[in-house]
Amino acid sequence: MTRVLVVGSINMDLVTTARQFPRPGETLTGQRFATYPGGKGANQAVAAARLGAQVTMLGCVGDDAFGRELKQTLASEGIDTQWVFTASGQPTGIAAITVCDAENAIIVVPGANHALTPEQITAAAAAFAAADVVLAQLEVPLASVTAAAEQAQKHGKPFFLNPAPAVVLPQQLLDLVTLLTPNEYELALALNEHAASWQALFARLPGRVVMTQGKAGASYSAPDGQIVGQPGFAVSAVDTTGAGDTFNGALATFWQLGAPEAMRRACAAGALSVTKPGAQSGMPTLAELDRFLEQQS
Numbered sequence: 001m002t003r004v005l006v007v008g009s010i011n012m013d014l015v016t017t018a019r020q021f022p023r024p025g026e027t028l029t030g031q032r033f034a035t036y037p038g039g040k041g042a043n044q045a046v047a048a049a050r051l052g053a054q055v056t057m058l059g060c061v062g063d064d065a066f067g068r069e070l071k072q073t074l075a076s077e078g079i080d081t082q083w084v085f086t087a088s089g090q091p092t093g094i095a096a097i098t099v100c101d102a103e104n105a106i107i108v109v110p111g112a113n114h115a116l117t118p119e120q121i122t123a124a125a126a127a128f129a130a131a132d133v134v135l136a137q138l139e140v141p142l143a144s145v146t147a148a149a150e151q152a153q154k155h156g157k158p159f160f161l162n163p164a165p166a167v168v169l170p171q172q173l174l175d176l177v178t179l180l181t182p183n184e185y186e187l188a189l190a191l192n193e194h195a196a197s198w199q200a201l202f203a204r205l206p207g208r209v210v211m212t213q214g215k216a217g218a219s220y221s222a223p224d225g226q227i228v229g230q231p232g233f234a235v236s237a238v239d240t241t242g243a244g245d246t247f248n249g250a251l252a253t254f255w256q257l258g259a260p261e262a263m264r265r266a267c268a269a270g271a272l273s274v275t276k277p278g279a280q281s282g283m284p285t286l287a288e289l290d291r292f293l294e295q296q297s
């Protein structure tokens with residue numbers, strides 16, 4: 001069983017379903033509203049836990065009803081929440097999401113996620129020591145992500161970074177990343193290279209990038225310079241929120257099986273995740289993933 005430490009955000013997603021996205025100044029009538037547990041960190045933690053990983057979450061919620069509910073939700077998935085800090089005077093992070101024809105538009109208000117400090121990361125050294133792999137994203141402060149990468153290095157653990165939301169990555173952080181998991185846009189921004197093709201950027205990071213390509217699947221820059229592709233799986237999409245997070249949680253869980261098999265399982269898990277509303281509702285269990293993959297062959 002892979003032990004995954006996830007360092008990242010915990011949000012409540014406030015999701016409105018509408019027939020079209022509003023334009024500036026426009027008021028529309030939506031079809032549905034619901035709240036769902038979310039946040040890239042929490043989503044990736046839940047994805048990994050459902051697939052059989054032993055998961056510890058390192059993050060921060062506010063001292064409010066959303067924070068208590070989200071921490072409880074993580075615990076109910078079997079995730080160790082002893083390193084989920086509570087920031088007094090900060091609201092729990094939220095994401096205002098509009099879903100239309102399975103696509104989404106998201107505004108994140110980080111709240112307590114931005115109260116996660118490098119000191120709290122260092123205080124959780126025991127969690128790094130106990131992990132097989134550390135998985136982070138960029139919805140908590142960059143200084144804290146860097147501290148997590150340093151802790152991972154200190155304990156000799158691989159550090160996977162899903163560079164979302166996209167920013168230019170400081171070289172100091174990039175040097176500490178074992179595996180970067182961007183989409184094409186995030187890859188260009190992370191490396192601050194907008195003119196080069198993704199294939200050219202892959203050549204700069206052999207063995208260190210798995211790029212997600214939406215419905216088309218994913219590609220890996222193998223250590224020998226080859227590009228290993230994994231096609232996507234066709235499903236009927238209801239809500240694509242959290243598909244990338246499901247992919248990342250699965251990839252970290254299955255990486256020990258080798259890149260091609262880990263990508264196959266991660267693409268399948270990501271595909272299944274879009275078949276239900278909300279980021280986490282469609283994330284498959286290991287049994288569901290196995291059944292889906294058997295049906296494909």
Ligand code: RIB
Nearest residue numbers: 011038039040095242279
């Ligand atoms: O990746 C999807 C997630 O991004 C949502 O759950 C939302 O909370 C935002 O963080």
